[in-house]
Amino acid sequence: MLTRSEEDHIKAVYALLQDNDSAFTKDIAERLRTKASSVTDMLKKLAEKKLVKHEPYYGVKLTAKGEAIALQLVRRHRMWETFLVNRLGFGWDEVHEVAEQMEHVASDKLIDKLDAYLGHPSFDPHGDPIPDKHGKIRARKTKRLSTCMQGDSVRIAAVSETTDGLLRLLDSKGLRIGSVLSVQEVHAFDGSMDVKPKSGAAFSLSKDVSHHLQVEAA
Amino acid sequence: MLTRSEEDHIKAVYALLQDNDSAFTKDIAERLRTKASSVTDMLKKLAEKKLVKHEPYYGVKLTAKGEAIALQLVRRHRMWETFLVNRLGFGWDEVHEVAEQMEHVASDKLIDKLDAYLGHPSFDPHGDPIPDKHGKIRARKTKRLSTCMQGDSVRIAAVSETTDGLLRLLDSKGLRIGSVLSVQEVHAFDGSMDVKPKSGAAFSLSKDVSHHLQVEAA
C-alpha cells in the first residue's frame, strides 16, 4: 500500500511527463508545495519500490508499474470531480481540492461502482479524459488555443490548468467545455487573442488564458 | 486541522462513551488495533488540545469541543455509508472500511451537499442515527433484543456492532432494519432466544447476536 504522499508524488511526476519526457525535482516540489530536498528523498524511496526511474541530476520517469498507479489515481481524481459536479452540484472551480483528498480512498470496488453510477463518463468537468479501469485513455487530437491562427474555428475541449481563478474567469465570459469560438485576430505584441463565440460579441483573451485552453477543430 | 489518527482516537472515545461513562486506554487500543502505550501518547496530545479530559489511570472523557468533533465524524461516516448502500449499491456488510476512510475527507460543503443529495437521511444502513449538521441526534428509545422477554413483539431498529460477519448472518436469516419479531422463548442455559418473524417459521438467535440487535416496541 502507498501513502498519500507517495501517491501525490507519483501523480505529480505523471502530470509533468505529459509535457516533457523527464520530470524534474524542482517542478515536482513546486506542484506539491514542498521543497526539492523532500522530493529527492521521496524519489529515492519510489525508485527503491521500482515505481520511478531516477537519474540523479537528470530527472525522473515512471516505470510501467508507476504509470499504472498514476493512471489509477488520475482515474479516481477525475471520477470524483465528475461526481461532485454532476451529482452534488459543485461548480467546476470548487472540486479540485476535495478530489485531491478523495482520490486517496483505496477501494477498487468503490471506483467501479462509482463509474457505473456516473454512467461510465469519459471526461471530467474540466474536459480531461478519465482513464478506464485498465488505465486506457481515449486519445484526442487537441492543441492549445494559443497556437491557433486568425480564422480558425475551434471547440473548447479541456482546461489544462485547474486553478479556480482561471475557471471563474471562463465562467464570467460564458465559456465552458464545448463552447465554439472563431479566432478573429492575434496580437503579436502580447499574444492576446480576439475571439468570437457562436452567439454574442467578440472579446479578448490573454495569452495566459489561451495557453491553458485545449481546443479541437470545430 | 486534525490528523486521521487524532480523528480516529476521538471517534473511538466517543463510541466507548456510549456504553460507559469513561473510556479506557485498553479498549481504545483494541478498537483502533494499536497498543495501549500509543493510545496514552495520543490522549496526552488530545488533552493538550482540549479535546479530551484525561485522568491518568481513570479513563478519558470528551470535552464539549471533542464531542462536537466526534459527532461530525460520526455524521460523515454514516452519511458515506448511506451513500454507498443507497446510491452505489453496496451491501450493508461491505461499507464500514470504506467509510472509515471517507469520513476523513475534510469539507463541510461536501457533507452538506451530500446530505441534501441523499434526502437528509436520519439513519444509516445499520439503523444508526445520523447527527445533523449541528451534531443533534434524534433520540430513540431502544433496547437490546437480549433484554427482551417471552411474548415481546419488537422491531429491529439498529445493529449496534458493525462487523461484516454479523451482518451476513442477519442477511442469511432474512433479518434487516425494520423486521418485526416476536419472542417465543428465552433459554436460560445459553441465553439463546427463539424468535418468529412476521411471516415465516421461528428460528433461534444466539445471545451474541441478540445482544447486538437494538429493538423498539413493535
Add this chain to the structure above:
DNA sequence: ACCGTTTATTAGCCATGCCTAATCTTTTTT
C-alpha cells in the same frame, strides 16, 4: 491488609515525511 493480575504510563527506539543549510553538478553567461 496483602499479593498477584490487570491496566496504564513512561522510557527509549524507529520509520516517515517534512524542513534548512551545506555541498555538489550542470547549465548559462560573460
Add this chain to the structure above:
DNA sequence: AAAAAAGATTAGGCATGGCTAATAAACGGT
C-alpha cells in the same frame, strides 16, 4: 575557459505516530 547561477543532492534535525520493555498504579480475591 572561467565564473556565476540554477538546480539537485546530502547532511542533519524535527514532529508525528507507531512499537517493545520496564515500571507504576489500581483492582480483586483471599
